[in-house]
Amino acid sequence: DAGVIQSPRHEVTEMGQEVTLRCKPISGHNSLFWYRQTMMRGLELLIYFNNNVPIDDSGMPEDRFSAKMPNASFSTLKIQPSEPRDSAVYFCASSQTRNQPQHFGDGTRLSIL
Amino acid sequence: DQQVKQNSPSLSVQEGRISILNCDYTNSMFDYFLWYKKYPAEGPTFLISISSIKDKNEDGRFTVFLNKSAKHLSLHIVPSQPGDSAVYFCAASVSNTGKLIFGQGTTLQVKP
DSSP states (O other), X not given: OOOOEEEOSEEEXXXXXXXXXXXXXXXXXXXXXEEEEETTTEEEEEEEEETTEEXXXXXXXXXTEEEEEEETTEEEEEESSOOGGGOEEEEEEEESSTXXXXXXXXXXXXXXX | OOSEEOOOSEEEEETTSOEEEEXXXXXXXXXXXXXXXXXXXXXOEEEEEEETTOSEEEXXXXXXXXXXXXXXXXXXXXXXXXXXXXXXXXXEEOTTSOOOEEOOOEEEEEEO
């Protein structure tokens, strides 16, 4: 079975540019999560969806960040405009239900210059 | 305000010995706890979980212990193997919320 698939694996872009991160959850999983990992704050939840509906976006740092899940097999996390402090590793995870263990993708390493 | 804390940034053990990784939490509402393992350039991999109605859960070489009164959980790996060398994260949640709160991680090195 394919795991959670994230793209791109690496992204380097200049400050002010729009960045779009993509995620394909495991088939049949109803919950999808976006996390960010930094040295300072560790691994923190940004937003999660249940059955394609955003349930909790309290971790989204500011309005420059937005996430969508147009269908059960695809989600995006967008940063517009990007800033150097957004540099981090962004992980997507999915689970069968929100009470089941979450399975993580290998992340997108984002560098904003 | 860190609700989940792993106070040891690193741990080194000899192959074949026991590895004990510790985790403390502050939120008494947490009722579901998990351990993840992470290799460089990969995402965290789920290892084992425990709900608050239990005090122990075992899966092969991995055992998680939960002490609710002390708000403490630990992961025991017996015997430790060099392939266990990784960063280990504990995580906690209030069930039905879907929100996992992660500790900062402990880097385990198992020496051959």
